[in-house]
Amino acid sequence: MQVNSERAEQFGNGMGRGAGEHTRRGQIIEATIATVAEIGYSKTSFARIVERAGLSSTRLISYHFAGKADLMQATLSSIIDTMDSFLGTRTPRKACRARLLRACIESEIAFLGAYPEHMRTLVEIGTHARGDLGAPILGMVWHDLRVGRLERQLHQGQREGVFGEFDVAVMAMTIRQALDGVSLRLTENPELDVQAYGQELAGLFDRATRAAPAQTQ
Amino acid sequence: MQVNSERAEQFGNGMGRGAGEHTRRGQIIEATIATVAEIGYSKTSFARIVERAGLSSTRLISYHFAGKADLMQATLSSIIDTMDSFLGTRTPRKACRARLLRACIESEIAFLGAYPEHMRTLVEIGTHARGDLGAPILGMVWHDLRVGRLERQLHQGQREGVFGEFDVAVMAMTIRQALDGVSLRLTENPELDVQAYGQELAGLFDRATRAAPAQTQ
Amino acid sequence: MQVNSERAEQFGNGMGRGAGEHTRRGQIIEATIATVAEIGYSKTSFARIVERAGLSSTRLISYHFAGKADLMQATLSSIIDTMDSFLGTRTPRKACRARLLRACIESEIAFLGAYPEHMRTLVEIGTHARGDLGAPILGMVWHDLRVGRLERQLHQGQREGVFGEFDVAVMAMTIRQALDGVSLRLTENPELDVQAYGQELAGLFDRATRAAPAQTQ
Amino acid sequence: MQVNSERAEQFGNGMGRGAGEHTRRGQIIEATIATVAEIGYSKTSFARIVERAGLSSTRLISYHFAGKADLMQATLSSIIDTMDSFLGTRTPRKACRARLLRACIESEIAFLGAYPEHMRTLVEIGTHARGDLGAPILGMVWHDLRVGRLERQLHQGQREGVFGEFDVAVMAMTIRQALDGVSLRLTENPELDVQAYGQELAGLFDRATRAAPAQTQ
């Protein structure tokens, strides 16, 4: 094989393919997710990944991936695939807009509960590798991937009048950061009740987005 | 000299001493802040710092600091000192509690505007070096340093009835993350109007903390 | 197949077979010539050759050739075949000896003009791979292949009295190096007028080989 | 120290400093010369050099030199320094121009006899590293360094009428290649009588540069 990247873009995404299957690639990606989640991006080396995956040598990684950047890209793609198919199942049938934000937050929290390592790794890679990898993942830009959806949703809600006045970009970023914060908290304390945390967050942003009758300024 | 962390803990804080003075230590710490802010924690090495500071060899760093961890600790301390003295000037004279949150957010945003590198480095080190450094900084725990104050303030406000019902820990973490998010945004776009961003955030959390009359659930 | 050098020695030469045919072997050899000509012997790897030839994996090379040495041997053979058949066409019908040297130089220059890559690769491989490959190519020794003919021709000329007194080995080596020098120059400057260069060289060695009436010493 | 290059340019040339002194740098450069001369540029690695020099680890090289390219540059510079000072001693006191070419050839041959490894390494590095290192060595361009002097000398001779008509560039390149050829020959056969070879070459180019009365064409 000797390298991939093209191959990854050709078949790797859009469908479920990625880390899930029992390919070598998949095995390596899974080990990468676990490793990054545990020791962080910068301490993650081929050697550490190989250890965890029980492979013979680091050469196996550079055989299947064009390099570290390529491995991380593929890992990112795999995580996003997993996340998309997870969220796809739970997306509510066009509920009233007002509840959509709550649903959005809660489903992402649910993903976090189900795949805490994926979430942590997603943030780790995204945080560190930007600039090296450049922004584009799957043709989408990192920032757009993370806050773009939220922004569009909020904007739509404002136009429909279910939300009050606020800066969409700021609100979206704040939600994004809040969600990432849960991942951080969960790492510190694996016993954390993410369910409850999610509902609390939902309430918080429910109030923050609602049109306030009066405002102390 | 063969200084190390002891010395840092002995004299380094409480007073203004740190990066500010024209000591070698201060010079190194300043270069560290600038370097971490620019290229991130994990790419920051003694070599890079030495380059920026125009020092002769990395030996100078290991002479003044016990090691990388010690350097980062000292840098963190220096940043926090700077931050404390900056915020100390702007802390309002016991205004009514309701406005305190807004003041708190806006003053931190003001610091971010004045010292964007410090803020970015603070987050970078805190994010990456935990575990290596362990939590304690200046005898205080990292988490407590960053969200503890907020928690206490929110709790007090709730008891005084100026805030509604919400989970203090969640709210504090959300505010913390929102604030860090500004730093991230500012890094991506140095033209960002942090002032406006701060006011938007203040409004957002004003609404989120207020006692809501009814709630769509 | 598991072909190797035996096969190459069996069929590879004497007949036109080599890189010219539309075999896999030929395709690989052509790519090798182009690659070596462009990036030099030492930077040429199976990977680079495969890239240029558009093959699926390096396995194809090690399938058709016993190893790197074998590939280079075969490439050398192919180049020499091409060269021989090219020169065969242009060799003058036993002209007077005096003009033979000039003809020899000019025809080799003509080959260089027609196949610059072949020439460059010939020199590259010959220069770098000696020792690895050992001297023998096609049963002939590298040195003999390159300067032997010249030596024999010069020697013959001396016996016939058309040349003056000089050390045949030195003169032959000098001509050889001069010819290789054209290849070098051509690489640096593809616009070079090799025709003119060749005539200049012919004149130069005409004078150098002629019996000098008097000599300033 | 941690890197050099600047340092090398500052002190390294112009004076005798280089490989000669008993510095670590000098020791490494000497080992590099010997290694390249023996196994060729492309097989020369830090490991091989370290072996020969009896150093503790390859780290010593990357401590004293910025990288492989830098090491090779410094080695080149050192060789050229040695060569310059050697030739400086033997350059004749403005003899008649006609003998200058002979003197030039013979003195370079003498250098080759005295420092065969230096010569071989000079050519090896020059041949392989061009493009990587770029042309400039000591502010001079590789090509100019090697054939420029010859060209200027030949040109001057022509103007003074001691030489006949010929293309200066072609003649200079041919001499250069002839000289390099001696190095090649010497490598193959260390017993070679370079003195005699040199005189033969001198005679050869004496005839080639002299104004020929008539020319068989």
Place this chain on the structure above:
DNA sequence: CATGAATGAGCCTTCATTCAT
């Protein structure tokens, strides 16, 4: 005739640190 998968050895480089003065 061809291919995918795997592999051990080697490369140069960077890292934080220690030994002496």
Place this chain on the structure above:
DNA sequence: CATGAATGAAGGCTCATTCAT
């Protein structure tokens, strides 16, 4: 207070080659 010199460990990557189908 400072510096030059040295160093072992580890990093990512490329190389030619072999195994099995």
